[in-house]
Amino acid sequence: MNPIKFNYEYDREIKAGFIGCGAHAFRNVYPTFDYAPVDLVAVCDLNAERAEIYRKRFGAENIYTDYKEMIKQEKLDAVFVVLNFDKEGRPMYPRIVPDLLEAGLPVWMEKPAAYTADEVERMLEVEERSGQFVLVANKRYFYPTFEKAKQIIGLEGFGEPVSINGRYPLTLSPYQEDIATRTGLHWFQDICHPMSGIHYLMGEVKEMCFIEHQPSGNVQALLQFKSGGIGNLQLASTQAPTSPLERFEVIGSNQNVVIDNGMRLIYYKGSKGSGEYGKAPVYIGDDPADGPVLWEPEFSLGQVYNKNLFLQGMVQSVNYFANAVLEGKKIERSTLRDSLHLTKIFDAFKQRSGKWITIG
Template sequence: MSGILFNYEYDRKIKVGFIGCGAHALRNVYPTFDYTPIDLVAVCDLSLERAEIYRKRFGAERAYSDYKEMLKKEKLDAVFVVLNYDSNGHPLYPKIVPDVLAAGIPVWMEKPLAYTAEEGERLLELEAKSGTFVQVSNKRYFFPTYTKAKQIIDSGNFGEAVSVGGRYNLKLSPYQEDIKTRTNLNWFLDICHPMSGIHYLMGDVKELLFTDHQPSGNAQAIFKFKSGAIGSLHIVATQAATSPVERVEIIGNRQNLVIDNGMKLIYYKGSQGTGNYGKILDYIGDDPADGPVYWEPENSLGQLYNKNMVLQGMVQSVNYFANAVLNGTKLEKGTLAEAVHLTKIFDAFKTPGDKWVSID
């Protein structure tokens, strides 16, 4: 991604407030402000003592323990919301974000959006009424590997993306017939991780079917996309802890892409040497330049592309949001509508399985 400057080099910045002073925000969100056009004005946490620690650490002017007071007193261009789960394992965003939208302030928020698509739909309605917008941090819309894969798919040479296969480390809890749903799904809410990447490359899911194995929590899902493409996702709860977290492969017209562990991208194209079957001497191909291409981080230089928050798209996501606020531009990815679509997929996994579920 081009156009990144150090924070002090930007001529224009947005004034933001931040709701949430937790460990995830400390590791992955606040540090992105060093590379984005953001002026952190105020921070808020239920613990004022903790908010003061973050205020000093990240250079904010004021700290609050009541976010409504912060919204009332501060003149903010945007608000970041990074929260944990409630006692039931449900995201807290549907309880907080409506108040920010009611104030007419753009929101950058962490995932997962909500525990149900119904909650997400209500946020969509509030977003439409507010005249502003929400960006949800589903990172794979901004991963360097996924954005490059998208560029290759859209280049024309790849052909139509007709199928996809994915693998991701999650656990699906058992279906409980007595209450007609699954519980203890707070970890499985992270289905938005693999599905956001698949959605970015393949488009909206039309319907899905899955079957699960209990008590392991492993599952296999099959997708039909609105484009007509097909796909699958292998959910692997019992893999070794040393295994890669994820793998995605997209098939086009005589070309395919593999994103391995989110960080490595392999572009398979070209052909083997000429000759009839059984008599081909050269597996590399007549033109070595027209063959597979492999990219991975080199991890040795002090470049931004070697930082975890860049490899995971966090800097790119925050920069994209800040520039949308600055320039009054419309979000094209990481939108609230996309997050609601992903939440509908999460809802589908609450069913017993072994039957097609419409995502519309």
């Protein structure tokens, strides 16, 4: 990523509208505009009082309670959309995003994109027909640790990424034979978090098989990638809340890269000290500079890189989107088609466990 600029340092900015004035957007999306080429023109929320609070707080000019009126009245270059779930726990983006695309507006939207792959496919049809694009903010496509891990995986010395293992805390509700699916999957839609990171590092999943433990909701999933690589994902519902939330490790050719707790990157390479087995006196390599490398942020300095908005890639995703709009280019990362793949995996977890499932 290029060195960051503050909002007032940009020569060109996109004029943006924002749909949604909720707590998540307040904490994690609106503040990114301080570091991005975004001129917030208008905000929209069903609650006019809340919209007015956000207008004042984040410097917009106008408020609306109807997004169709906003895109009709304002001269916008793009729209940001951060919505809650409906009463059934399903994302509401499929109801709104097509209208924005058909109005000729590129869209930055939060994840998850939809409850079913069919809904994402319908949004894709509109995206392709409109000539616009949608960035779905699956953050691990932009985490600094994941970006650098992908860079390491691409090194000649790393070799082909052979396997990956991951751990993330999610609870899978029991399969219901009478309706041949699962219910209560509102929070399990967060499967897009670990799977977007795995997808970014390993590519698309060809097929998968999972087993579950009930009533805990713990899951072990085996993954076969289209590249030929393999992997497993442990969804550890009952892990200690005090433990690091997540961990991923990719194995190459005598090299490994580990992402621990989202912000610690460890690159294992090199060799141990020379000597035959049982007689080597030193575990440190003959060339101590050619060995494991560990990166983690310090929190003592007033830097932007140790802020959560950067550690979780939120600023990076907004900048990537805004610059694509300014340059008139389509995005290649964190796309709606990427979300289609992730939603197909979510759909697979709705099925009965213990069988291999093809991810189309």
